[in-house]
Amino acid sequence: MCPTSRPRQKRKTSRRRFREIRSGGAAAAGCKDREPRAARLPNFVGLAGGAGAAGTTLDRLRAMVVGTGSVGGEVVQHLARLQIKEIWTVDPGRLKPASVLTHGIPPAAAGKQKARYWGRQCKAISPATRVRYFAGPVQSLPLGAVGRVDLVVMATDNLAAEIEVGERCLRQRVPLVQASVHGDTLVAQARYWGNRTGSGACPCCAYADSEWSMVSRQTAFRCGGPDGHPVREADVAATMSVSPLCALASDMAMMQVLRHVLHLGPPLEDSVTEYCGFTQRTMVSPLVRNPDCRADHVVWRTVPVAGRLAARSLRQLALAALGEDPPPADLAFTVGDDLLFVERVDCCGWPQTIRRFCAEGAPVAGCPRCGAALEPQSFYSHRPVSAATLGALVDRPLRRLGAASAREVVVHYDGQAVLCQEEEEEDQEIEP
Amino acid sequence: MKITKVQTPRWGLHELSKVDLSVRNRNLMEEALTTSGGSPPWRARKKVELEDLLRLSQIAPLGRLHVERVDLREHLRAVLFMRVPVPCRPDGNNQLTVADFVALGLTYPRDVLQKRLPGIVFMQILEPHGVWHANVGEIGQPLCLGAHLPVGVRVVELVLSAYGALSMQTVMINQWDPAGVVNRSAAQWWQQNIDKIPLSKTPFLVPDEAMAANA
Numbered sequence: 001m002c003p004t005s006r007p008r009q010k011r012k013t014s015r016r017r018f019r020e021i022r023s024g025g026a027a028a029a030g031c032k033d034r035e036p037r038a039a040r041l042p043n044f045v046g047l048a049g050g051a052g053a054a055g056t057t058l059d060r061l062r063a064m065v066v067g068t069g070s071v072g073g074e075v076v077q078h079l080a081r082l083q084i085k086e087i088w089t090v091d092p093g094r095l096k097p098a099s100v101l102t103h104g105i106p107p108a109a110a111g112k113q114k115a116r117y118w119g120r121q122c123k124a125i126s127p128a129t130r131v132r133y134f135a136g137p138v139q140s141l142p143l144g145a146v147g148r149v150d151l152v153v154m155a156t157d158n159l160a161a162e163i164e165v166g167e168r169c170l171r172q173r174v175p176l177v178q179a180s181v182h183g184d185t186l187v188a189q190a191r192y193w194g195n196r197t198g199s200g201a202c203p204c205c206a207y208a209d210s211e212w213s214m215v216s217r218q219t220a221f222r223c224g225g226p227d228g229h230p231v232r233e234a235d236v237a238a239t240m241s242v243s244p245l246c247a248l249a250s251d252m253a254m255m256q257v258l259r260h261v262l263h264l265g266p267p268l269e270d271s272v273t274e275y276c277g278f279t280q281r282t283m284v285s286p287l288v289r290n291p292d293c294r295a296d297h298v299v300w301r302t303v304p305v306a307g308r309l310a311a312r313s314l315r316q317l318a319l320a321a322l323g324e325d326p327p328p329a330d331l332a333f334t335v336g337d338d339l340l341f342v343e344r345v346d347c348c349g350w351p352q353t354i355r356r357f358c359a360e361g362a363p364v365a366g367c368p369r370c371g372a373a374l375e376p377q378s379f380y381s382h383r384p385v386s387a388a389t390l391g392a393l394v395d396r397p398l399r400r401l402g403a404a405s406a407r408e409v410v411v412h413y414d415g416q417a418v419l420c421q422e423e424e425e426e427d428q429e430i431e432p
Numbered sequence: 433m434k435i436t437k438v439q440t441p442r443w444g445l446h447e448l449s450k451v452d453l454s455v456r457n458r459n460l461m462e463e464a465l466t467t468s469g470g471s472p473p474w475r476a477r478k479k480v481e482l483e484d485l486l487r488l489s490q491i492a493p494l495g496r497l498h499v500e501r502v503d504l505r506e507h508l509r510a511v512l513f514m515r516v517p518v519p520c521r522p523d524g525n526n527q528l529t530v531a532d533f534v535a536l537g538l539t540y541p542r543d544v545l546q547k548r549l550p551g552i553v554f555m556q557i558l559e560p561h562g563v564w565h566a567n568v569g570e571i572g573q574p575l576c577l578g579a580h581l582p583v584g585v586r587v588v589e590l591v592l593s594a595y596g597a598l599s600m601q602t603v604m605i606n607q608w609d610p611a612g613v614v615n616r617s618a619a620q621w622w623q624q625n626i627d628k629i630p631l632s633k634t635p636f637l638v639p640d641e642a643m644a645a646n647a
Contacts, residue, residue, distance in 0.1 A: 160547060160548075163547070212582075213582075215546070215548060216583045294545045296473070297471075330505070332506055346558075347571050348561070349561035349562075375571075377572035377574065378553045379558070380556075382506060382507075385506065386467075389505065
């Protein structure tokens with residue numbers, strides 16, 4: 001018998017979503033609807049169609065900025081000044097009083113959520129740009145989030161986030177630009193990964209033992225967190241730099257963005273551009289694929305699904321993804337953003353069969369003996385889940401398997417993957 | 433002066449790669465590999481980890497570690513039987529009961545290659561029930577192997593850590609230290625009964641007295 005019958009509060013899991021910003025707030029006071037960009041856009045050398053073509057391209061551009069700190073904050077402003085179509089900002093942190101030393105912010109901005117703050121600034125600069133923000137870690141983004149944009153710019157000191165962004169962009173073949181600084185040596189870097197085929201490099205390819213050690217050091221857990229869940233703590237040091245170096249890195253990244261988007265100059269290859277303030281030299285070096293890279297260099301094919309995905313069964317989605325029946329023997333599924341397939345849970349020596357999808361960290365059943373709320377247990381929970389484990393459940397609609405909230409499913413087979421995604425974008429939460 | 437003889441194991445951990453798999457273990461591995469899923473690098477890594485796990489079971493004293501079942505379809509999962517003293521809930525007279533064996537559910541997820549994972553996700557105690565240990569959760573009996581497991585931690589290390597934790601050769605019972613304590617009641621009890629720690633001083637690769645007698 002379980003020692004203490006501790007009635008647990010039902011843990012509410014709220015899936016974070018992007019929020020759309022409709023107004024620049026106080027920052028937009030006195031601004032016209034839209035300043036004509038053509039009044040300042042140069043006639044780039046070698047660009048077919050001239051400034052008009054550049055404007056058209058920029059009007060269609062959708063970009064995501066992951067990490068809106070001392071470097072990323074500058075990037076989002078540049079993007080807003082280009083009056084692009086969409087800007088998505090992602091950052092879990094808040095501005096601190098010390099941020100004024102490296103970020104382009106007034107002291108009054110301290111305490112505000114970074115992603116939201118810069119989102120509002122973007123909206124103020126370019127009211128016609130659709131702006132969305134996500135105030136959470138990149139690991140919590142919806143599965144196919146980066147597939148909704150044309151380009152990702154990353155400016156984070158958190159290596160775990162770097163790994164996640166690199167993998168997501170490679171999967172969905174979205175070009176990635178990274179801006180970084182090393183304050184002590186006055187070095188600013190801009191890296192570019194084209195991700196055209198998935199066979200190129202990724203951020204992890206360059207990781208040596210020192211980087212993997214830092215990944216370990218930057219993440220710690222407290223096992224005795226609330227409700228007994230391990231609490232992840234990111235131990236990432238603040239950027240030790242001076243503001244002009246941060247600005248320089250963001251500007252270098254933006255040059256890569258412009259070259260990529262407008263096809264200016266020789267075609268971009270996977271490379272790192274590095275400027276050193278001590279020597280005043282700039283070097284460009286290739287970024288090469290590491291055959292022993294720990295990241296999965298697997299490109300996802302995307303298949304749009306009309307209507308509600310949760311109304312389909314996994315077999316139907318597999319057929320849509322693969323076009324073959326019977327399906328491969330190693331077929332497996334990743335369902336939704338945070339859903340586990342829970343086979344069973346054990347308590348008081350009493351196993352309970354569950355066999356449905358449940359959100360991570362959410363209770364799935366109560367113990368009939370001690371009354372404790374039971375959550376998914378690692379040995380009996382699956383993400384991804386194999387078709388063999390699901391058995392006949394592959395023919396049941398997802399909404400009847402506890403996965404009514406799923407809008408994306410990844411079908412895995414033979415070392416490959418297909419993302420089945422609802423055609424209609426999820427309704428965003430709107431901020432006035 | 434009392435001299436205690438300690439039997440030197442025939443094989444050391446550094447010689448693991450030289451151990452040939454037994455017929456039974458080779459068949460177990462080959463059968464599991466036929467359904468191994470994931471990208472080619474992940475499948476290759478699971479093969480390496482499983483081989484080392486099976487070799488460890490062979491170099492361990494007879495009865496110390498047995499790999500009962502393996503599943504490589506997504507993560508690496510295995511059911512392990514381990515001979516190790518396991519503290520169970522004290523009886524009405526506050527006398528500790530100690531089981532001789534544990535059945536462990538091992539989960540080795542793909543994410544371990546690139547991320548640091550909490551120490552509580554790898555091992556779940558399937559049997560016995562009512563384990564009384566500061567690092568074993570009351571519900572589902574997950575065994576916390578610590579807050580500082582590195583990225584890419586190996587399966588062999590997890591198994592050895594589990595042995596050390598269950599025999600209480602390595603244990604965290606300070607309820608005010610948030611790392612590793614998942615059963616505060618047990619942590620308090622063990623602080624008051626610290627004279628009972630460890631339950632065994634026998635290293636993993638050395639047979640304990642009962643095993644030596646049966647050998």
